[in-house]
Amino acid sequence: MAAASGARRLRGPDELEIVAFERGHFTSYSACGIPYWVGGDVDGPDELVARTPEQHRERGIALRMRTEVTELDLERQRVRARDLESGEESWTGYDKLVLATGARPLxxxxxxxxxxxxxxxxxxxxxxxxxxxxxxxxxxxxxxxxxxxxxxxxxxxxxxxxxxxxxxxxxxxxxxxxxxxxxxxxxxxxxxxxxxxxxxxxxxxxxxxxxxxxxxxxxxxxxxxxxxxxxxxGVAPETSLARAAGLPLGEYGGLLTDLSMRVRGREDVWAGGDCVEVLDLVSGRERHIALGTHANKHGQVIGANVAGGYGTFPGVVGTAVSKVCSLEIARTGLREKDARAAGLRFVTATVEATSRAGYYPGAAPMTVKVLAERRTGRLLGAQIVGREGAAKRVDIAAVALTAGMTVEQLVALDLGYAPPFSPVWDPVQVAARKAVSAVRAAGG
Incomplete structure (x- = not known):
């Protein structure tokens, strides 16, 4: 629905007809919020819905709920769909097709x-x-x-x-x-x-x-x-329709697209979200990463492109955060086994630090681990486990990874400091500084 809404912003109903099929009861909702609804932290399900079917229809999107697409006819540019309430089936033609079939739970x-x-x-x-x-x-x-x-x-x-x-x-x-x-x-x-x-x-x-x-x-x-x-x-890409239609799939079963999110080899088909594989900017390989952040960005890119605009999605570094009660968990980039699989020689550095100046009330412990390429010192990944104030620090490393920075450059970053927010040396930089020493000791 991000693609449909993005396209509608660029082209009105008289310029572009948009038909969307959804087999479930809800649209535009946060699946990531379900554990917090179950745990009683948020009300649901209405609180987790960003936009209802009625709101989409008010914007000129012909949304067909409880309707499952059962077949793609790429040669004749049409899709077969079944109304799950009545059982009635029908074909709908298209000029441009967007596949956002998501992932299926294992x-x-x-x-x-x-x-x-x-x-x-x-x-x-x-x-x-x-x-x-x-x-x-x-x-x-x-x-x-x-x-x-x-x-x-x-x-x-x-x-x-x-x-x-x-x-x-x-x-x-x-x-x-x-x-x-x-x-x-x-x-x-x-x-x-x-x-x-x-x-x-x-x-x-x-x-x-x-x-x-x-x-x-x-x-x-x-x-x-x-x-x-x-x-x-976990989940796997839901690409059974795409597979049956002969569309290209990658190592993990996800659809393969170019930077515009157009399915490779097809001028009239785009795909995004959990059903696609994306480029890992660190390893240079395709990966399947099922995250709402990526899906929304894919939708914006696709919406712009199908409406005659222009957008690209360059890839990811694999950033994710989570928590269990008061423990925060974060990672970005490559793990050790990822680096080995990519044929990279690397060093690691792990430090224990606090979220604030040690003397400031509320300073919470965290452990930060950094991976760096042995010869160049290029940052390869970071992982953080700690208490309040730990997880979102991984964004520092995510930006550094996207920019292709070395751990030495990460150490030199001008990050914000005040005792309520950080020690003089941010924990991520402390780990990076230790990684610099490890790179130098390894000698290439």
């Missing part, structure tokens, strides 16, 4: 995975169903499968709802988007909050009771009792 084909009491959290409907289930559950035991962003955020939400929470993850440490040494800090903090975190846990089946509802989650080693199970196993 849901392994395990015995019992579809049992009542097992929930995903991708849509507002999912959030509503989970809240209803939490209210109706007789017990207070929850198992979260997966310890990525959604997993840890849902663990916090369930803890706030008064549940006894167990998180099961295949990795030895939670948050596989971090290096294991930084993930260990997240695990220690979660354990301290009373969340049981089990690493190296391979889920084999969901066990049910006589009533058919979930009663436990089984791994290769143990069974974990559960009244509610939440799946947080």
């Amino acid at each position: 849901r392994p084909a395990l015995p019992g995975i579809d049992a009542p009491g097992v929930h995903g959290v991708q849509t507002l409907d999912d959030g509503r169903e989970l809240l209803d289930a939490l209210a109706a559950a007789e017990g207070r035991r929850a198992v979260v499968v997966g310890a990525g962003y959604i997993g840890v955020e849902m663990a916090e939400a369930l803890l706030k709802r008064g549940y006894e929470v167990t998180v099961l993850d295949r990795g030895e440490q939670p948050m596989s988007t971090l290096d294991p040494d930084m993930g260990r800090l997240v695990r220690e903090a979660m354990d301290g909050l009373g969340i049981t975190t089990v690493g190296g846990a391979e889920v084999t089946r969901i066990l049910t009771g006589d009533d058919g509802r979930v009663r436990a989650v089984a791994t290769t080693e143990e069974e974990y009792p559960a009244d509610v199970v939440v799946l947080g196993l």
